[in-house]
Amino acid sequence: MKKRQRKFCFRRYIKNGKAVLLLGTAAVLLSGCGSGKEETVKSIKVGVTLYDQYDTFLMEMMQAFKEYMLKKESETDVTISVEILDASGSQTTQNEQMRTLVEKGCDVICVNLVDRTEPTTITDMAEKNNIPIIFFNRELVAEDLERWSKLYYVGADAFDSGRIEGELAADAFLTDDGMDRNQDGICQYVVLEGEAGHQDAIVRTECSVNMLLESGVQVEKLGYAIANWNRGQAQTKMASMLAQYAGKMELILANNDDMALGAIDALKASGIPKEEWPVVVGIDGTDPGLEAVEKGEMIGTVYNDKEGQAKGMLDLAFALATGEGLEDIELESNRYIRLPYQKVTKENVSNFRK
Numbered sequence: 540m541k542k543r544q545r546k547f548c549f550r551r552y553i554k555n556g557k558a559v560l561l562l563g564t565a566a567v568l569l570s571g572c573g574s575g576k577e578e579t580v581k582s583i584k585v586g587v588t589l590y591d592q593y594d595t596f597l598m599e600m601m602q603a604f605k606e607y608m609l610k611k612e613s614e615t616d617v618t619i620s621v622e623i624l625d626a627s628g629s630q631t632t633q634n635e636q637m638r639t640l641v642e643k644g645c646d647v648i649c650v651n652l653v654d655r656t657e658p659t660t661i662t663d664m665a666e667k668n669n670i671p672i673i674f675f676n677r678e679l680v681a682e683d684l685e686r687w688s689k690l691y692y693v694g695a696d697a698f699d700s701g702r703i704e705g706e707l708a709a710d711a712f713l714t715d716d717g718m719d720r721n722q723d724g725i726c727q728y729v730v731l732e733g734e735a736g737h738q739d740a741i742v743r744t745e746c747s748v749n750m751l752l753e754s755g756v757q758v759e760k761l762g763y764a765i766a767n768w769n770r771g772q773a774q775t776k777m778a779s780m781l782a783q784y785a786g787k788m789e790l791i792l793a794n795n796d797d798m799a800l801g802a803i804d805a806l807k808a809s810g811i812p813k814e815e816w817p818v819v820v821g822i823d824g825t826d827p828g829l830e831a832v833e834k835g836e837m838i839g840t841v842y843n844d845k846e847g848q849a850k851g852m853l854d855l856a857f858a859l860a861t862g863e864g865l866e867d868i869e870l871e872s873n874r875y876i877r878l879p880y881q882k883v884t885k886e887n888v889s890n891f892r893k
């Protein structure tokens with residue numbers, strides 16, 4: 540049991556009574572660090588390193604994480620300090636940040652990998668220092684997660700997001716005759732893809748198109764562009780695709796909302812009247828994404844439950860750091876927390892707005 544965990548036991552006694560006092564005292568004595576004074580301060584320290592702090596989805600997820608942290612503190616009376624670092628797209632920087640967080644005495648570290656194929660430096664350091672790691676949002680392969688018993692992953696099921704996006708697009712094509720601009724019975728589409736190699740980019744593209752086909756929509760891919768989850772890049776790439784496929788595009792499938800919004804920026808800048816825009820679909824349900832659905836600029840999005848992921852991550856971090864309540868956390872294969880995606884349309888968007 541770690542020193543901080545022992546402190547936690549001790550403080551519980553103060554709140555909960557005599558029986559637990561004995562437990563807490565025993566733990567302190569066993570550790571050989573009983574000072575004879577009652578410790579009333581208990582705290583845990585959580586480190587977080589982000590692949591890019593300006594990523595909209597992660598910004599919103601971190602906001603939810605901080606909000607939930609305050610709630611958790613008031614519910615448990617444990618002070619939680621969090622240090623959030625930005626790796627600015629460099630795995631080398633992130634490895635150094637991991638070292639810093641270890642040196643600063645973090646009880647648990649949450650890692651949003653820059654390169655999801657390069658977790659080894661981080662997992663080796665974690666194992667050597669016996670600090671649990673919760674990877675999140677950028678999923679490493681199962682073999683890497685299984686390298687040590689205290690490695691976890693919090694995220695969502697990429698397959699579902701693609702399938703739901705495909706359903707949204709298929710529903711639109713099958714119910715709105717006007718979407719088939721050239722009336723050839725085939726849906727001409729383009730894809731805006733996230734980072735090459737990111738699990739969500741690969742799977743979302745494939746599953747959304749498969750779902751269109753499964754729903755009985757014939758499709759023709761006009762083109763695609765990698766815009767790295769980024770609104771500005773998506774706008775630039777879409778501007779050139781609009782010129783290239785003038786008047787032919789009927790559907791824009793974007794791997795996330797920021798890129799869908801970039802496409803909408805390009806459509807607005809092109810001067811094409813809104814009634815002639817291709818249908819735009821995104822994934823995430825970020826605040827600006829939901830707003831675009833509300834305004835009818837996007838026909839829908841797929842809610843990537845950032846609040847659920849933030850809560851899952853903090854509950855797990857808390858349990859790992861204090862040694863309390865791990866058995867109450869539902870873990871898939873002892874390691875994974877995955878939150879479900881949800882379909883968002885103009886009809887139900889208000890349920891998702893804060």
Ligand code: BGC
Binds near residue numbers: 677739
């Ligand atoms: C989100 C994107 C985000 C990416 C970052 C994805 O799950 O949908 O919006 O940019 O994760 O890793």
